[in-house]
Amino acid sequence: MPQISERFKNIPVSSIRKLSPLVAPLKAQGIKIYHLNIGDPDVKTPEVMLEPLKNWQENPIRYAQAAGEPAFIQALLKYYHQLGFDFLKSNDILATIGGSEAMVMAFLAVAEVDDEILVFEPFYSNYNVGAAVSGVKLVSVTTSINNGFHLPPVGDIEAKITPRTKAILFSNPCNPTGTVYTKEEINVLVELAKKHNLFLISDEVYREYAFDNKVPVSLLSYISELPDRIIVLDSLSKRYSLCGARLGVLITLNESLMQGAIKIAQSRLSGGLIDQVIGAQLTKVSASYISAVQQEYQSRRDVLYNELVKIPGVTAYKPEGAFYVMVSLPIKDSDDFCFWFLTEFHPNNETVMLAPGSGFYTTAGMGKNEVRIAYVLKEQDLKRAVEIIKLGLEEYNK
Numbered sequence: 316m317p318q319i320s321e322r323f324k325n326i327p328v329s330s331i332r333k334l335s336p337l338v339a340p341l342k343a344q345g346i347k348i349y350h351l352n353i354g355d356p357d358v359k360t361p362e363v364m365l366e367p368l369k370n371w372q373e374n375p376i377r378y379a380q381a382a383g384e385p386a387f388i389q390a391l392l393k394y395y396h397q398l399g400f401d402f403l404k405s406n407d408i409l410a411t412i413g414g415s416e417a418m419v420m421a422f423l424a425v426a427e428v429d430d431e432i433l434v435f436e437p438f439y440s441n442y443n444v445g446a447a448v449s450g451v452k453l454v455s456v457t458t459s460i461n462n463g464f465h466l467p468p469v470g471d472i473e474a475k476i477t478p479r480t481k482a483i484l485f486s487n488p489c490n491p492t493g494t495v496y497t498k499e500e501i502n503v504l505v506e507l508a509k510k511h512n513l514f515l516i517s518d519e520v521y522r523e524y525a526f527d528n529k530v531p532v533s534l535l536s537y538i539s540e541l542p543d544r545i546i547v548l549d550s551l552s553k554r555y556s557l558c559g560a561r562l563g564v565l566i567t568l569n570e571s572l573m574q575g576a577i578k579i580a581q582s583r584l585s586g587g588l589i590d591q592v593i594g595a596q597l598t599k600v601s602a603s604y605i606s607a608v609q610q611e612y613q614s615r616r617d618v619l620y621n622e623l624v625k626i627p628g629v630t631a632y633k634p635e636g637a638f639y640v641m642v643s644l645p646i647k648d649s650d651d652f653c654f655w656f657l658t659e660f661h662p663n664n665e666t667v668m669l670a671p672g673s674g675f676y677t678t679a680g681m682g683k684n685e686v687r688i689a690y691v692l693k694e695q696d697l698k699r700a701v702e703i704i705k706l707g708l709e710e711y712n713k
């Protein structure tokens with residue numbers, strides 16, 4: 316029997332999806348699951364983006380252009396120009412199959428096998444999978460719930476930089492913590508990148524969803540200082556509730572990096588044509604759509620946070636953006652706790668699905684008392700889900 320490669324066997328399980336096989340049997344038994352485990356919003360996609368589907372004429376459905384359909388790229392350019400990044404040209408933007416593909420391209424671009432990328436844990440757990448696929452090692456700088464998962468002192472970050480470090484990676488606003496980094500924090504990272512000759516990879520897929528009038532700083536605003544070192548990952552998945560359309564973006568002014576990414580794009584021939592025709596509608600989405608969705612997430616955040624911290628032993632930091640909160644619970648093993656909910660705890664034929672915290676860390680033992688909650692459900696459902704968590708904690712800790 317030929318052996319499956321070690322590299323392949325060692326690909327970590329996505330902590331967001333790893334409980335998924337338990338779902339179908341529960342649903343078949345009529346058990347309602349509150350899905351707090353994944354950021355697949357219930358907010359409606361803008362109607363204007365559905366129009367191309369209703370009026371589809373092209374037959375056959377051909378490949379899209381490998382680097383992105385011109386109409387989609389033009390729409391993206393207009394969007395970034397409106398944000399103030401008018402230096403961007405179409406060659407600086409590559410349409411990818413979700414931000415997920417852009418992420419793997421970025422890892423492959425900056426690092427040789429066994430090189431290191433610095434991340435701030437807890438971080439988006441699929442970075443672990445992307446790193447394993449591209450043979451890169453993620454080296455974590457741990458952040459703490461006590462200061463809202465903001466960056467630790469520069470010395471703690473610098474201590475993790477080795478000759479193999481090639482890039483610093485972060486999401487801003489951050490999944491899973493909801494942290495929006497301040498200008499001062501981004502300045503620190505920019506200075507470190509200059510001093511240690513590193514790339515900076517900024518994952519900005521939640522750019523629009525920051526609360527309490529916070530405005531996340533895009534790394535694109537540093538382009539004149541670091542033209543060749545900046546890679547921005549972006550996506551339409553969350554911004555327009557378009558998760559299933561698989562529309563991502565890689566942005567860089569580094570020409571040789573872009574050439575390499577285009578070679579990968581050419582080898583997979585095309586992103587989705589229909590998806591990109593939908594994406595090209597983005598400039599027709601009204602500003603009021605974004606502000607209404609932003610308000611919706613902010614008020615869900617308030618409801619969820621206020622309910623959660625009423626539970627004895629539960630601590631959380633009020634998220635500043637995105638639509639996730641990392642919650643510390645009075646338990647020892649959140650993997651077991653999340654599994655137990657699905658397999659054993661179904662009050663009134665209902666249960667909750669949570670993402671265990673450990674998958675968002677690389678440091679062994681971290682996150683074992685934490686779970687990540689995505690507030691992509693209506694307020695009523697969030698309240699009920701928190702009630703079930705409270706009941707569950709009482710039962711589990713008996």
Ligand SMILES: Cc1ncc(COP(=O)(O)O)c(C=O)c1O
Pocket residue numbers: 354412413414415416439486490518520549550551552558561562563
């Ligand atoms: C921080 C972050 N980056 C990237 C992605 C990838 O999203 P997609 O591939 O749907 O664009 C996600 C999805 O949850 C995310 O949370």
